[in-house]
Amino acid sequence: MSDGSHLHGAAIQDFYPEDVAVCFGCGRLNEHGHHVRSFWDGEQATATFRPEPFHEAITGIVYGGLLASLLDCHTVGTGAAALYAAAGRPLGSAPAVRCVTGRLEVDFLAPTPLGPVLQLRAWPVEVGARKVVVEGELTADDVVTVRCRTIAVRLPDRS
Amino acid sequence: MSDGSHLHGAAIQDFYPEDVAVCFGCGRLNEHGHHVRSFWDGEQATATFRPEPFHEAITGIVYGGLLASLLDCHTVGTGAAALYAAAGRPLGSAPAVRCVTGRLEVDFLAPTPLGPVLQLRAWPVEVGARKVVVEGELTADDVVTVRCRTIAVRLPDRS
Numbered sequence: 001m002s003d004g005s006h007l008h009g010a011a012i013q014d015f016y017p018e019d020v021a022v023c024f025g026c027g028r029l030n031e032h033g034h035h036v037r038s039f040w041d042g043e044q045a046t047a048t049f050r051p052e053p054f055h056e057a058i059t060g061i062v063y064g065g066l067l068a069s070l071l072d073c074h075t076v077g078t079g080a081a082a083l084y085a086a087a088g089r090p091l092g093s094a095p096a097v098r099c100v101t102g103r104l105e106v107d108f109l110a111p112t113p114l115g116p117v118l119q120l121r122a123w124p125v126e127v128g129a130r131k132v133v134v135e136g137e138l139t140a141d142d143v144v145t146v147r148c149r150t151i152a153v154r155l156p157d158r159s
Numbered sequence: 160m161s162d163g164s165h166l167h168g169a170a171i172q173d174f175y176p177e178d179v180a181v182c183f184g185c186g187r188l189n190e191h192g193h194h195v196r197s198f199w200d201g202e203q204a205t206a207t208f209r210p211e212p213f214h215e216a217i218t219g220i221v222y223g224g225l226l227a228s229l230l231d232c233h234t235v236g237t238g239a240a241a242l243y244a245a246a247g248r249p250l251g252s253a254p255a256v257r258c259v260t261g262r263l264e265v266d267f268l269a270p271t272p273l274g275p276v277l278q279l280r281a282w283p284v285e286v287g288a289r290k291v292v293v294e295g296e297l298t299a300d301d302v303v304t305v306r307c308r309t310i311a312v313r314l315p316d317r318s
Contacts, residue, residue, distance in 0.1 A: 022215045024222040032213040054191040056181050057259065058314075063183040064260045065231040069224025100216065101223045104265045155217075 011037035012045060012077040015092030020155070025073035034066075036073040036120075040081040040091060044123040047074050051114055062112040064146075068104065071136050071148040075122045076101050079132035079152025082124035099132065099152035112138065112145040122150075130154040170196035171204060171236040174251030179314070184232035193225075195232040195279075199240040199250060203282040206233050210273055221271040223305075227263065230295050230307040234281045235260050238291035238311025241283035258291065258311035271297065271304040281309075289313040 013026045013036065021029045026036035038045040049070050057063040079099040084091050112118065122136030131153055138146040172185045172195065180186045185195040197204040208229050216222040238258040243250050271277065281295030290312055297305040 020217040022218055024214050024216070025224045027215075030213055030215065032211075052191075054189055055183050056186075056189070057183070058179040058257075059181055063228070064263070065184045065224075065228025068227045068231065068263055068265075069222070072224040072227065098217075101265075101267050103267070104223070104227055104263075106227075106260075106263045106265075108260050108262070 010092070012040055012081050012091065013037055013073075015096060016098055017096045020098045023073060025069050026077060034070065034073070036070055036077070038074050038077040038081070038120075038122070040078070042085065044121060045074065045078040045081060047120040049118045049120065051118065053114070056114060060114050062114050062118070062140075064106070064108050067108075067112060067118075067138055067146050068106045068148070070118070070120060071106060071122070071138060071146065072101055072104050072150065074120045075134040075136045075148060075150035076152040078122040078124060078134045078136070079150070080154075082127050082132050082134070083154060086127045095157040098155045100155060102131070102151040102153040105149045107147045108145070109147060110143060110145045112140045116141045169251070171199055171240050171250065172196055172232075174255060175257055176255045179257045182232065184228050185236060193229065193232070195229055195236070197233050197236040197240070197279075197281070199237070201244065203280060204233065204237040204240060206279040208277045208279065210277065212273070215273055219273050221273050221277070221299075223265070223267050226267075226271060226277075226297055226305050227265045227307070229277070229279060230265060230281070230297060230305065231260055231263050231309065233279045234293040234295045234307060234309035235311040237281040237283060237293045237295070238309070239313075241286050241291050241293070242313060245286045254316040257314045259314060261290070261310040261312040264308045266306045267304070268306060269302060269304045271299045275300045
């Protein structure tokens, strides 16, 4: 994504203003981070992630804290996309919409195996003026292993 | 802690069996991990953590996904300690008690500034046979910025 002038191939996080694009979980400007990239289709957002071998909880099982943090970034990104959509605005149009996490609820339904690329999905269930409730899930080898519910809170606009 | 024969200076995670001591959040054997170490006083557990400069969410604010993962490890460790205590057993006595996370609820009450050492505290509120409900909080500069509630689930004993 070179200029933000079209949506094809752009993630929600590609439109975060620079000072809020440093997130360890999803910031494109954080060279140490996880770089979660969430793709919005108008109704839901999807992302993928391949854990590193050291991202374990117990041997062969992915660390739940990492999964929670991936879902955190993915769902708050989805919250921002939902706010653009609710306002009838194109993703990334000014003023930029950026949400942070007010509450995160994560249910670990089954162990997530280390190996396959993880699939993340999230969708808004309640869109307010400054608050979006987002639900999401994480799938490994076609099994939903984690579910979450996030309250995403919109940051004030900047000049 | 060289031999586990005394408790002075030992963290709950020091007693995790080797194959469940690889956790990215708290495993002593994970060289890339956060190495959360939780100290149990019989009623609650405390831990400290100093985030790296790149552990940001937005500039100057610690990444909430990291905070959730620190509280995850700290509260499930507290759950294990509470199960030892409920059985009247010394921490680390065989068979080893190790919990994993069933559910994690995190409330971000205020931004957590990047800079100060973070203080974590957790305490059991409901101790069952295989399940412990643990509450916890994270403090930065004497302000509680994050609260959590975790359902810790005991792993089956190993031979």
